[in-house]
Amino acid sequence: xxxxxxxxxxxxxxxxxxxxxDENSPMPVKFVAEKIGVSELYLEQIFSVLKxxxxxxxxxxxxxxYFLAKxxxxxxxxxxxxxxxxxxxxxNCVLEDSDSACLNAEDCVTKVVxxxxxxxxxxxxxxITLQDMLDKNI
Numbered sequence: 001x002x003x004x005x006x007x008x009x010x011x012x013x014x015x016x017x018x019x020x021x022d023e024n025s026p027m028p029v030k031f032v033a034e035k036i037g038v039s040e041l042y043l044e045q046i047f048s049v050l051k052x053x054x055x056x057x058x059x060x061x062x063x064x065x066y067f068l069a070k071x072x073x074x075x076x077x078x079x080x081x082x083x084x085x086x087x088x089x090x091x092n093c094v095l096e097d098s099d100s101a102c103l104n105a106e107d108c109v110t111k112v113v114x115x116x117x118x119x120x121x122x123x124x125x126x127x128i129t130l131q132d133m134l135d136k137n138i
Contacts, residue, residue: 003081003085004084004085005038005042006045006046006049006084006085007080007081007084007085009036009038009042009043009046010046010049010050010080010081010083010084011077011080011081012036013032013036013038013043013046013047013050014050014055014056014068014075014080014130015130015133015134016032016035016036017032017056017066017067017068018068018072018075018130018131018133018134019134020067021067021068021071021072024067025063025065025067026058026059026063026064026065026066026067027065027066027067028064028065029043029044029047029065029066031065032066046084047066049083049084050080050083050084051066052083053079053083054069055068055069055070055075055079055080055083056068056069057069068130071131072129072130072131072133072134073129073130073131073132074129075129075130076125076126076127076128076129076130077125077126077128077129077130077133078122078125078126078128080130081125087118088118088121088122088125089114089118090114090117090118091110091111091114093108093111093114094111094114094115094118
């Protein structure tokens, strides 16, 4: 499994927002983009997705920008990455909302492997919060 740049930059951007979460002031996209080394336009696209999933909020205007919608200890790495990347299922047969039933599901020797992989990844990313990243408590 390999994360896209959207997932990698999105998590870095959320970490930047978490660093100033206590100040309750919006962070300009330009500032975040410079800090993580990505274009403002690309970061706006990432922030749009994160906002749609309720992880960040925005304020318009000269003093505007973005801020976390929740406290850093309430947002997991899994929340961020699933918003940007989708499920971590290594195969369609282990997707929760999959309508595509596998004809070999009953006799499939690999399905249990895909289920264990997905479960392990989910447990890992859901156990780490933005606060853990701030505290370097990972």
